[in-house]
């Protein structure tokens with residue numbers, strides 16, 4: 602028995618060493634499965650529609666429903682983890698399927714009497730933008746946004762855990778957003794404990810590593826969104842998907858204007 606136990610132990614440690622090497626190789630060739638990304642919830646890669654614009658995709662710009670919606674579409678500018686405008690963003694619009702946009706407008710209407718409003722960072726995201734993220738993640742020589750977006754992580758782990766080869770955002774039912782608070786001197790961002798797209802455990806919606814006030818703010822956003830049919834992704838306080846999705850098996854690639 603002792604011999605077989607030893608053999609078994611040796612085999613187990615050899616097997617785990619092989620698994621570690623295999624994982625390291627997968628990371629190097631960029632084929633990591635999206636184990637923890639929101640897009641891991643999608644069973645198969647969706648078909649990409651050939652719709653050339655929002656109207657033919659059945660989407661609307663949110664300001665057609667809420668004219669003064671607060672927005673800071675980060676991938677249209679340079680204040681994002683890539684550090685430059687992302688491929689596919691010609692403008693800073695927020696496009697969503699019509700019924701999703703209508704649900705978001707209802708959330709906004711419910712928040713305003715409380716002195717709060719939504720603050721949108723991203724909505725529909727073209728397939729080509731997601732490909733741009735993957736290319737950026739594979740370029741380990743470019744570390745210029747590390748201090749602001751992933752200070753505690755090695756860039757090599759971003760692909761898979763944080764950046765996925767496909768995104769639910771491309772299906773037009775997912776939105777990234779926070780809250781703004783009205784004050785006499787103007788609106789200001791509601792403190793959520795991390796910035797948008799901060800790649801860290803503190804971005805987990807129920808993270809214990811933020812203040813009670815920050816946690817309460819996240820819960821307030823989540824409660825308002827859930828009331829209108831949006832589900833939060835627990836590893837990112839800002840990421841919400843409307844359920845059921847209007848086009849769960851179709852992604853889009855028309856540019857954001």
Ligand SMILES: [Zn+2]
Pocket residue numbers: 770775776777839840841
């Ligand atoms: Zn998101």
